[in-house]
Amino acid sequence: MSIDPAAALDPTRAPARCDFAVVGAGIVGLAVGRELTRRHPHASVCVLEREQELAAHQSGHSSGVIHAGIYYTPGSLKARLCVQGARELYEYCEAHDIPHERCGKLILATGPHELARLSELERRGNANGVRGLRRIVADELASIEPHARAIEGLHSPDTGIVDFAAVARSYARDVEEAGGTITTGWEIAGVEAGARALRLSCAGATIEAGHAIFCGGAWADRLATAAGAGTDPRIVPFRGAYLRLRPERRHLVRSLIYPVPDPSLPFLGTHLSRRIDGEVMVGPTALIVGARDAYSLARVRRADVLETLAWPGTWRMLRRWWRTGVKELHLAASRRALVRAAARYIPELRPADVEPGLAGVRAQALGRDGRLIDDFLFSVTERALHVRNAPSPAATASLAIARHVADQAREAFDLPA
Ligand SMILES: Cc1cc2nc3c(=O)[nH]c(=O)nc-3n(C[C@H](O)[C@H](O)[C@H](O)COP(=O)(O)OP(=O)(O)OC[C@H]3O[C@@H](n4cnc5c(N)ncnc54)[C@H](O)[C@@H]3O)c2cc1C
Numbered sequence: 164m165s166i167d168p169a170a171a172l173d174p175t176r177a178p179a180r181c182d183f184a185v186v187g188a189g190i191v192g193l194a195v196g197r198e199l200t201r202r203h204p205h206a207s208v209c210v211l212e213r214e215q216e217l218a219a220h221q222s223g224h225s226s227g228v229i230h231a232g233i234y235y236t237p238g239s240l241k242a243r244l245c246v247q248g249a250r251e252l253y254e255y256c257e258a259h260d261i262p263h264e265r266c267g268k269l270i271l272a273t274g275p276h277e278l279a280r281l282s283e284l285e286r287r288g289n290a291n292g293v294r295g296l297r298r299i300v301a302d303e304l305a306s307i308e309p310h311a312r313a314i315e316g317l318h319s320p321d322t323g324i325v326d327f328a329a330v331a332r333s334y335a336r337d338v339e340e341a342g343g344t345i346t347t348g349w350e351i352a353g354v355e356a357g358a359r360a361l362r363l364s365c366a367g368a369t370i371e372a373g374h375a376i377f378c379g380g381a382w383a384d385r386l387a388t389a390a391g392a393g394t395d396p397r398i399v400p401f402r403g404a405y406l407r408l409r410p411e412r413r414h415l416v417r418s419l420i421y422p423v424p425d426p427s428l429p430f431l432g433t434h435l436s437r438r439i440d441g442e443v444m445v446g447p448t449a450l451i452v453g454a455r456d457a458y459s460l461a462r463v464r465r466a467d468v469l470e471t472l473a474w475p476g477t478w479r480m481l482r483r484w485w486r487t488g489v490k491e492l493h494l495a496a497s498r499r500a501l502v503r504a505a506a507r508y509i510p511e512l513r514p515a516d517v518e519p520g521l522a523g524v525r526a527q528a529l530g531r532d533g534r535l536i537d538d539f540l541f542s543v544t545e546r547a548l549h550v551r552n553a554p555s556p557a558a559t560a561s562l563a564i565a566r567h568v569a570d571q572a573r574e575a576f577d578l579p580a
Pocket of ligand 1: 186187188189190191192193211212213214217218219220221222223224225226227228229230349350351352378379380381382383386403447522523524525526553554555556557558559560
């Protein structure tokens with residue numbers, strides 16, 4: 164995805180010192196930077212990003228769904244921050260004229276064996292405070308998605324779509340308008356805590372920050388360990404590739420069509436999703452890959468591979484999920500298989516209807532014990548707070564995550580309210 168070149172800001176503007184440094188200019192880092200400038204108007208805030216563009220990684224490669232908060236375990240941070248964050252995001256998009264659409268989403272059961280899980284999703288969604296959730300039967304489907312087929316479904320009218328890179332750029336403007344700075348092309352290579360400040364170094368330069376918030380996405384574990392945190396959990400990169408419908412077949416999908424997920428692997432399952440630019444995506448696949456920026460399968464980085472292979476959690480996870488892994492490999496290797504999976508919901512779909520679409524790399528935190536960490540996760544080291552797991556729906560929840568992070572920072576660093 165190309166980002167507005169005007170958003171690549173001047174790399175010479177990194178200050179020598181600041182009160183708060185935010186590392187990473189994805190949607191989470193920029194939301195955190197924005198929140199800090201609002202809470203601490205007299206403090207200096209600088210956001211440091213190693214790429215030349217904003218939202219260059221996950222935030223610029225997502226499917227663009229504003230999740231309503233249906234799937235997540237009631238009481239979890241994901242449940243709470245997603246529901247709050249989605250509401251705030253809609254208000255933010257309205258206030259800033261960012262194109263978005265409350266297009267609604269259908270979760271479809273195609274067989275009786277999926278109905279119990281659909282009921283559990285309905286229960287969770289209601290417990291989480293998702294608005295407007297409604298069970299629908301097959302006859303009602305035609306008025307919502309005329310080309311879809313199912314025996315029953317769950318309709319969420321509050322789910323929507325937006326371009327998260329555009330949202331991130333808007334947060335960046337807020338940071339700058341409030342007096343904060345954003346510096347691109349600044350890759351943090353070292354972190355050193357002193358008595359009065361944290362020294363953040365990149366090739367040939369150093370910044371002294373009173374405190375830092377690390378929002379490094381796929382590199383979150385490396386930044387945390389550089390600052391003295393433990394190695395658990397490690398980030399393992401999963402590549403998610405999509406197909407897209409040819410323009411003349413886009414009418415097959417009006418909004419968002421999702422399967423009933425396996426509760427232990429909720430991010431898997433082929434869905435069909437319309438984007439705000441009108442494209443309809445089919446996917447994603449989920450493959451462990453050889454680089455944290457493996458937008459092309461051919462990109463392999465030795466350090467990334469070694470870290471994945473050396474992590475005991477990788478092998479424990481593979482022992483548990485190898486059958487699922489083989490299935491995912493098949494979906495990634497065969498366009499026909501991916502289309503067949505989507506045709507369960509849209510029977511008219513044929514392999515000739517699709518062409519290759521975008522690919523993103525999901526930063527998934529994996530515990531030493533092989534557990535895929537589901538909830539958002541934060542940790543603290545001296546003068547620093549780390550966002551260690553911010554998978555989907557972190558883009559949806561970005562404004563609420565930013566408030567949560569600022570609250571945590573206030574407590575951890577004894578900052579003024
Ligand atoms: C395929 C895919 C589809 C998704 N779909 C959705 C969706 O529909 N809805 C939703 O809500 N979420 C979705 N997500 C999840 C969402 O995109 C992420 O949760 C969110 O973008 C995370 O934002 P982030 O800022 O934490 O990470 P990123 O956007 O990855 O940003 C991290 C930033 O840190 C920078 N960085 C790393 N190391 C350093 C360093 N040493 N020095 C300086 N900077 C550094 C990186 O360059 C990067 O810009 C999807 C994710 C993927 C991969």
